[in-house]
Amino acid sequence: MGFVEPEGAGLVIVDKPAGMTSHDVVARCRRAMRTRRVGHAGTLDPMATGVLIIGVERATKLLGHLALTxxxxxxxxxxxxxxxxxxxxxxxxxxxxxxxxxxxxxxxxxxxxxxxxxxxxxxxxxxxxxxxxxxxxxxxxxxxxxxxxxxxxxxxxxxxxxxxxxxxxxxxxxxxxxxxxxxxxxxxxxxxxxxxxxxxxxxxxxxGPYDLSHAVTLDELAESPRLSYDIDEAVLAGFTRRDVTAEQAVDLSLGRWLDPIGIRGVYAAIDPDGRAIALLEESGRRAATVFVVRPAG
CATH class of the missing domain: 3.30.2350.10 (Pseudouridine synthase)
Structure with missing residues (x-):
């Protein structure tokens, strides 16, 4: 069984300029990336500059799970x-x-x-x-x-x-x-x-783990639209990794659960090809999906 690939999904780390709201940055990113499916995590005040995390396409669903503590x-x-x-x-x-x-x-x-x-x-x-x-x-x-x-x-x-x-x-x-x-x-x-x-x-x-070394300015993004991290890179940078078998990956793509292995918090299930399949969280006797990165299809 194949997976639905999250095409064009990932994170853009924007070096926000002064004088813009985080919402303004999202609007500029929507134009640059040519999609409405754009969101941000970790608001910055208008006077502030620097790292603003932007999610694109399916990666918008990652934003609420990122450990930006x-x-x-x-x-x-x-x-x-x-x-x-x-x-x-x-x-x-x-x-x-x-x-x-x-x-x-x-x-x-x-x-x-x-x-x-x-x-x-x-x-x-x-x-x-x-x-x-x-x-x-x-x-x-x-x-x-x-x-x-x-x-x-x-x-x-x-x-x-x-x-x-x-x-x-x-x-x-x-x-x-x-x-x-x-x-x-x-x-x-x-x-x-x-x-x-x-x-x-x-x-x-x-x-969290995202810093200015991967950041782009809005002008750079408008001139050359690109992701700072594709969705697999974003997941691997932001979450603890659990390697799963091809069979387990299929189960997770269908929303099924795995046996827990003692990892605390939300973590990533990675298949043998290095692809992020889902984010999991353990409770009791289950490691259940909280977000399926690659659903079955």
């Missing part, structure tokens, strides 16, 4: 002013000269924000409050107070310091868990130092 960024924190949005697009709500702040104090503040911490998300986040996004409520003039939640900042390093009058700009690199707001780190660092802080630049360099 770790992210990496470079950013610039401006100490000396706090804003309504915790970034340069907001209005300044307080300011104090950072000229007296020394680098050792900044490093101590960064160390205090590293590890497992409780973080209050930015008020202009996409978190829902009473059915509405927090950033929508803020734009409507509603005061939003979000509860702190646990996040992990596995690495927070100062790369360079730049004095600019009353401001101190700090270039930083951050590796963190999904749900961590780098702009909130800037805000909290400024608060701890007593001068206020906000982001002036943010670039995402990695999401």
């Amino acid at each position: 770790t992210k990496a960024y470079t950013a610039t924190v401006r100490l000396g002013a706090a804003t309504t949005t915790d970034d340069a697009e907001g209005e300044v709500v307080s300011s104090a000269s950072a000229a007296v702040v020394d680098e050792d104090a900044v490093l101590a503040g960064i160390a205090a924000l590293t590890g497992d911490i409780e973080q209050v998300p930015s008020s202009v986040s996409a978190i829902k409050v009473d059915g509405k996004r927090a950033h929508q409520l803020v734009r409507e003039g509603v005061e939003v107070k979000l509860a702190a939640r646990p996040v992990t900042v596995s690495s927070f390093a100062a790369l360079a310091f730049h004095r600019a009058g009353a401001f101190l700009d700090v270039d930083v690199a951050v590796e963190c868990s999904s749900g961590t707001y780098v702009r909130a780190l800037a805000r909290d660092l400024g608060t701890a130092l007593g001068v206020g802080g906000h982001l002036t630049a943010l670039r995402r360099t990695r999401v």
Whole structure:
């Protein structure tokens, strides 16, 4: 029995430019790839640049299963002013000269924000409050107070310091868990130092296993439409592998289940020809399909 091949399916890792929403990027990718079946994972704010994962054709169904639990960024924190949005697009709500702040104090503040911490998300986040996004409520003039939640900042390093009058700009690199707001780190660092802080630049360099080394710009994609990973490469990069026999591959293509072998989380079933057949998840005595990459046909 043959499989229905997912033609043209895979991931495009876009290096998103500043000033565009993630939805804008999807629209550009639809035109470039000449298909409506395009989606994205891991939204980026308009001011942010860097890695945005785009799914094309059948790979759009992969996006919800990708383990995008770790992210990496470079950013610039401006100490000396706090804003309504915790970034340069907001209005300044307080300011104090950072000229007296020394680098050792900044490093101590960064160390205090590293590890497992409780973080209050930015008020202009996409978190829902009473059915509405927090950033929508803020734009409507509603005061939003979000509860702190646990996040992990596995690495927070100062790369360079730049004095600019009353401001101190700090270039930083951050590796963190999904749900961590780098702009909130800037805000909290400024608060701890007593001068206020906000982001002036943010670039995402990695999401899960997908980084800038495979990224293309939108102009490059328009000129030469291509996938960063075909669907097999995307599955192998994003999931633990389980090799299956040709007979088992047929069973999975029909939506049947296999015996579990003790792999935690969603993983990939790969046939003897190296093709991704399905994503599986074990529960009790079954390793059941959560997504069939190549259905029978």
